[in-house]
Amino acid sequence: GAGVSQSPSNKVTEKGKDVELRCDPISGHTALYWYRQRLGQGLEFLIYFQGNSAPDKSGLPSDRFSAERTGESVSTLTIQRTQQEDSAVYLCASSARDRHYNEQFFGPGTRLTVL
Amino acid sequence: GESVGLHLPTLSVQEGDNSIINCAYSNSASDYFIWYKQESGKGPQFIIDIRSNMDKRQGQRVTVLLNKTVKHLSLQIAATQPGDSAVYFCAEERSSYKLIFGSGTRLLVRP
Numbered sequence: 001g002a003g004v005s006q007s008p009s010n011k012v013t014e015k016g017k018d019v020e021l022r023c024d025p026i027s028g029h030t031a032l033y034w035y036r037q038r039l040g041q042g043l044e045f046l047i048y049f050q051g052n053s054a055p056d057k058s059g060l061p062s063d064r065f066s067a068e069r070t071g072e073s074v075s076t077l078t079i080q081r082t083q084q085e086d087s088a089v090y091l092c093a094s095s096a097r098d099r100h101y102n103e104q105f106f107g108p109g110t111r112l113t114v115l
Numbered sequence: 116g117e118s119v120g121l122h123l124p125t126l127s128v129q130e131g132d133n134s135i136i137n138c139a140y141s142n143s144a145s146d147y148f149i150w151y152k153q154e155s156g157k158g159p160q161f162i163i164d165i166r167s168n169m170d171k172r173q174g175q176r177v178t179v180l181l182n183k184t185v186k187h188l189s190l191q192i193a194a195t196q197p198g199d200s201a202v203y204f205c206a207e208e209r210s211s212y213k214l215i216f217g218s219g220t221r222l223l224v225r226p
Contacts, residue, residue, distance in 0.1 A: 004158070031212060042204055042216040043159070056213065091158050095212075102147070102208055106158030 002026070004107035006092050012113045013082055021077045021110045025094030032075050033104060034067055035091045043091060049075060082114045127223045134192040136220045138205035143186060147208040150179060150190045153219070154201045162190070162203075192222075200224045 005024045013019050025032050034046040045059040049069045060066070064082075069075040079086055089111050093104040128134045140148070146167040151159035165172045165179045165188075172179050178191040188205050202221050206214040 033212075035216075040218075042218040043206075043214075045213060045215070048212050050212070093158070102212055102214065103149070103161055103164070104214065106151075106160070108156070108158050 004092055004094055004105055006090075006107040006110050008110060009108065010111045010113075012115065014115050015084060016081055018078065018080045019082055019112065021079075021090050021112070023075045023077070023092030023094075023107060025073065025075070025092070026096075026105055027073075029094035029096050029105070030072060031095045031102075031104075032069055033093045033095075034075070034077050035093065036061075037089045037091055037109070039088070046077070046090075079112075082112075084114045087112055087114045124218075125221045125223065127225060128195050129225050130195060130197060132195055134190075134195045134199070134222055136190045136192075136203050136222065138188040138190075138217055140186050140188060140205070140207050142207060142209065142215075143183070145207040145209060148179070148181065148188050149206045149208070149214065150177075150188075151204045151206060151216075152199075152201045153204065159204060195222075195224050197224050197226065 007022045032049040035043040036046055037043050047054055047067050048056045051072050052069050064080045067077045089109040091106055091109045093106045095102055095104045149164045150162045152162050153159040163174045163177050163179050165181050170181050176193045180189045192199055202219040204216050204219045206216045209215050
C-alpha cells in the first residue's frame with residue numbers, strides 16, 4: 001500500500017514569505033506527527049495529532065508555526081514570515097495507534113530553504 | 116534536559132564485517148526504544164524495536180541490546196553490506212506517542 005507522502009519535496013522561499021507544507025498519512029492511521037530535522041542532526045518533535053485534534057503542540061518553535069489536520073487525513077504545516085533558521089527538512093510520520101507501542105512511518109520530507 | 120545521544124558520529128566498516136552502533140539514553144523511565152535507518156534524501160525507516168523488559172532482540176541481520184543498568188542501547192548489524200550505509204538513529208518513547216531521537220550515527224561501508 002501507499003506510504004506517507006509529502007509535498008513539495010523541495011521548497012525555496014525568501015525570508016519573510018509564508019510557506020505551507022503538506023502531509024498525506026497512511027490511510028487509516030489516526031496519529032500524525034511533524035518533525036524538523038536540521039542538517040546533520042536528529043529529529044526535533046514539533047506537533048502530534050490524534051484524529052483532527054492536536055493534544056501536544058509543545059514542539060512548535062514559535063507562533064509563526066501552526067498546523068492543522070482535516071478529515072483525519074491530510075495535514076498542513078504552515079510557517080509564517082519565514083526566517084533563515086527555519087531552513088531544514090520537515091518530516092511527517094503517521095501511526096495506527098492500535099498498538100500499545102508506537103511504530104511511526106515516515107514520509108520522505110520537505111526540504112525547506114529560506115534565502 | 117534529558118536526551119538520547121550517540122557515542123560516535125561516524126562509523127566506517129569493511130563490507131562483510133559486523134557493525135555496532137551505540138546509543139546512551141538518560142530517561143530511566145523510558146520503556147520502549149526504536150532504531151531507525153535514514154538513507155540520503157529519505158525519511159527514517161523502522162529497523163527494530165525493544166521493550167525495557169527485554170535485554171536483547173534479534174531481527175534479520177540486526178540485533179538490539181539494551182542495558183538498563185547503564186542506560187545503553189546498541190544496534191549490531193551482521194555482515195555489513197553497502198546497502199547498510201545510512202544514518203542510524205535511536206529513539207526512546209517518552210509517552211504513548213512522543214519519540215525522542217538522538218543525533219544519529221553515519222555508517223559508511225567500505226567495499
